[in-house]
Amino acid sequence: MAVPIRTLANAIRALAMDAVEAANSGHPGMPMGMADAATILWTEYLKHDPGAPKWPDRDRFVLSAGHGSMLLYALLHLTGYERPTIEDIRNFRQLGSPCAGHPENFLLEGVEATTGPLGQGVAMAVGMAIAERHLNAVYGDDLVDHRTWAIAGDGCLMEGVNHEAAGLAGHLGLGRLNVLWDDNRITIDGATDLSTSEDVEARYRAYGWHVVRCDGLDADSIRAALDEAMADPRPSLIACRTIIGFGAPNKQGTAATHGAALGAEEVAAARVALGWDSPPFEIPEEIGAAWRELGQRGQGAHGEWTARLQASSQAGEYMRRMAGQLPAGFSLGAYTDGLIASPQKVATRKASEMALGAINDLLPETIGGSADLTGSNNTKTKGQNPLTKEDYSGRYIYYGIREFGMAAAMNGMALHGGVIPYGGTFLVFADYCRPAIRLSALQEARVIYVMTHDSIGLGEDGPTHQPVEHLMSLRAMPNLDVYRPADVVETAECWELALAKADGPSLLALTRQNLPQVRTEAGDNLCAKGAYRLRAATAPRKAVLLATGSEVELALATADALEAQGIGADVVSMPCWSLFDAQDAAYRADLLPADALLVSIEAGATFGWERYIGRDGLAIGLDRFGASAPAPDLFKRFGFTAEAIAPRIVAALETQGDQ
Numbered sequence: 001m002a003v004p005i006r007t008l009a010n011a012i013r014a015l016a017m018d019a020v021e022a023a024n025s026g027h028p029g030m031p032m033g034m035a036d037a038a039t040i041l042w043t044e045y046l047k048h049d050p051g052a053p054k055w056p057d058r059d060r061f062v063l064s065a066g067h068g069s070m071l072l073y074a075l076l077h078l079t080g081y082e083r084p085t086i087e088d089i090r091n092f093r094q095l096g097s098p099c100a101g102h103p104e105n106f107l108l109e110g111v112e113a114t115t116g117p118l119g120q121g122v123a124m125a126v127g128m129a130i131a132e133r134h135l136n137a138v139y140g141d142d143l144v145d146h147r148t149w150a151i152a153g154d155g156c157l158m159e160g161v162n163h164e165a166a167g168l169a170g171h172l173g174l175g176r177l178n179v180l181w182d183d184n185r186i187t188i189d190g191a192t193d194l195s196t197s198e199d200v201e202a203r204y205r206a207y208g209w210h211v212v213r214c215d216g217l218d219a220d221s222i223r224a225a226l227d228e229a230m231a232d233p234r235p236s237l238i239a240c241r242t243i244i245g246f247g248a249p250n251k252q253g254t255a256a257t258h259g260a261a262l263g264a265e266e267v268a269a270a271r272v273a274l275g276w277d278s279p280p281f282e283i284p285e286e287i288g289a290a291w292r293e294l295g296q297r298g299q300g301a302h303g304e305w306t307a308r309l310q311a312s313s314q315a316g317e318y319m320r321r322m323a324g325q326l327p328a329g330f331s332l333g334a335y336t337d338g339l340i341a342s343p344q345k346v347a348t349r350k351a352s353e354m355a356l357g358a359i360n361d362l363l364p365e366t367i368g369g370s371a372d373l374t375g376s377n378n379t380k381t382k383g384q385n386p387l388t389k390e391d392y393s394g395r396y397i398y399y400g401i402r403e404f405g406m407a408a409a410m411n412g413m414a415l416h417g418g419v420i421p422y423g424g425t426f427l428v429f430a431d432y433c434r435p436a437i438r439l440s441a442l443q444e445a446r447v448i449y450v451m452t453h454d455s456i457g458l459g460e461d462g463p464t465h466q467p468v469e470h471l472m473s474l475r476a477m478p479n480l481d482v483y484r485p486a487d488v489v490e491t492a493e494c495w496e497l498a499l500a501k502a503d504g505p506s507l508l509a510l511t512r513q514n515l516p517q518v519r520t521e522a523g524d525n526l527c528a529k530g531a532y533r534l535r536a537a538t539a540p541r542k543a544v545l546l547a548t549g550s551e552v553e554l555a556l557a558t559a560d561a562l563e564a565q566g567i568g569a570d571v572v573s574m575p576c577w578s579l580f581d582a583q584d585a586a587y588r589a590d591l592l593p594a595d596a597l598l599v600s601i602e603a604g605a606t607f608g609w610e611r612y613i614g615r616d617g618l619a620i621g622l623d624r625f626g627a628s629a630p631a632p633d634l635f636k637r638f639g640f641t642a643e644a645i646a647p648r649i650v651a652a653l654e655t656q657g658d659q
């Protein structure tokens with residue numbers, strides 16, 4: 001006799017409350033409330049094969065309400081994924097267990113995205129659905145034909161990013177995206193009516209979504225809603241009315257079940273209420289076997305897909321892209337050789353567009369875009385057509401003024417695989433997408449951020465638009481490579497490095513204003529070391545000038561002024577701190593000698609340069625907001641001229657000599 005859905009779901013409930021009890025930390029309420037809906041989704045609808053978690057044409061599932069991580073761990077375990085084991089679940093939230101407090105994509109196969117920062121899971125699901133439709137347009141139904149599912153909580157649908165993401169999904173008509181909303185009307189502080197009165201369903205309808213409601217604790221109601229969602233050509237929001245902590249007789253329906261262990265007494269009472277009499281972490285054989293059998297549902301579809309792949313002439317290229325490998329021998333060498341042959345004075349945003357011209361021809365996997373600043377970010381190249389509802393094969397996305405939504409969607413695209421997303425906005429608005437940049441870094445997602453107008457050098461738009469602290473704050477983020485190239489050649493080199501970094505994001509900070517080409521000799525990718533000596537001192541070396549981006553030109557002019565006075569100065573271009581920090585000690589010591597005055601020159605916050613220039617160094621920077629004026633006037637006003645800097649260096653050298 002088939003095991004009833006409620007009994008299958010109770011296995012999730014038991015694992016969730018027992019794991020949270022053992023850890024004395026975690027969130028039992030959400031998994032217990034959504035257990036029935038999740039059971040039906042995972043055993044009757046989701047296309048997956050636990051024996052092949054990375055099968056490219058599997059459905060994607062994102063637990064946007066990441067605090068309910070035990071729901072996902074239970075589903076993976078019960079349907080037969082190799083991990084988490086029951087031991088992993090016993091060690092929920094403990095050091096070394098892949099069952100982290102919130103789901104981490106790099107700890108467990110089957111966890112498609114790192115979630116927990118509410119709202120971002122939904123936005124990443126939108127990105128996954130975009131990637132799926134794009135690859136379907138390129139490779140056809142035989143190879144790419146899957147859905148994206150997400151479970152979102154009240155919190156996900158309150159966070160602003162859900163608005164950006166849902167608006168984009170509605171506009172792009174992503175009909176294969178289905179979001180189940182755990183509509184339990186409870187958040188941490190209590191009932192949702194403490195803080196919200198909006199009509200979420202009307203809002204989603206207004207985005208162009210299909211909305212359907214069900215009783216999230218009734219199997220037939222859930223099935224009817226999922227069937228309707230699958231059949232509808234629009235993205236679907238499936239509002240599941242549930243009871244948080246369902247099964248815990250005294251606490252269900254209250255915020256008390258949200259984020260704390262239920263307590264031994266309540267767990268015992270829940271066992272009685274649910275009719276679950278197995279000890280903690282034990283699943284009765286019949287129920288475990290039923291789950292595992294249901295987990296094998298997708299094997300047939302997987303097998304058929306494999307046969308189609310083997311018969312496909314596109315198999316090699318498709319699998320290369322899904323594996324995230326660049327084409328063999330990919331290099332921008334031919335393009336940079338051309339730059340060496342005929343030097344150019346262009347803004348680095350323009351240099352980026354030029355590099356992209358070569359990149360987008362060589363790499364069919366790039367998908368560009370901008371948050372409504374295409375002409376300013378120079379992110380669109382000639383051959384790129386827009387990706388639209390009518391033509392998903394396009395390789396350029398007009399994200400609209402949705403920086404956070406764009407960044408989160410790019411995470412979803414990168415996690416889906418098969419595409420390399422890049423997207424632009426002004427560097428100052430990196431703050432609008434920062435939570436998603438952080439998730440790119442944490443999730444090891446190859447997303448490339450093209451952030452232009454990178455200093456007061458943008459001029460007249462003034463201090464609201466002039467980044468000051470941004471470079472430093474971004475450099476502080478682990479696993480994010482921040483690049484600030486100095487010219488057209490460095491820009492190409494930085495692009496090459498960003499594309500090669502398969503396990504994390506990169507951010508290119510680019511100028512609005514033109515910069516002369518400072519690299520005039522052919523050779524290796526010098527940016528790969530993060531910093532390099534662009535020009536050695538001629539006179540006996542007294543100073544080393546460390547500069548990035550637009551200030552490299554200024555460092556060269558300053559060095560000229562010093563050399564004219566018999567003071568030797570090296571100029572070091574330092575496009576990427578994190579890559580420089582990864583060099584060996586000898587290389588770093590050679591660039592930063594102990595016997596010279598170390599000077600940093602960067603039109604941004606000086607906070608952090610001490611790391612290289614030491615306490616006795618000289619930091620030329622900008623520790624205040626800028627102003628509205630033409631760029632040359634601003635550079636002059638804030639002391640970014642060789643005439644202003646050279647005397648400061650001379651004075652510092654004299655002071656040092658006095659000591």
Ligand SMILES: Cc1ncc(C[n+]2csc(CCOP(=O)(O)OP(=O)(O)O)c2C)c(N)n1
Nearest residue numbers: 030116117118153154155156186187188258
């Ligand atoms: C961006 C963000 N803000 C705050 C939190 C902390 N937090 C975790 S769950 C939660 C409440 C979520 O409510 P809901 O989605 O309804 O989940 P439920 O209580 O129903 O499980 C909050 C505020 C978070 N994880 N992410």
Ligand SMILES: [Mg+2]
Nearest residue numbers: 154184186187
């Ligand atoms: Mg809730």
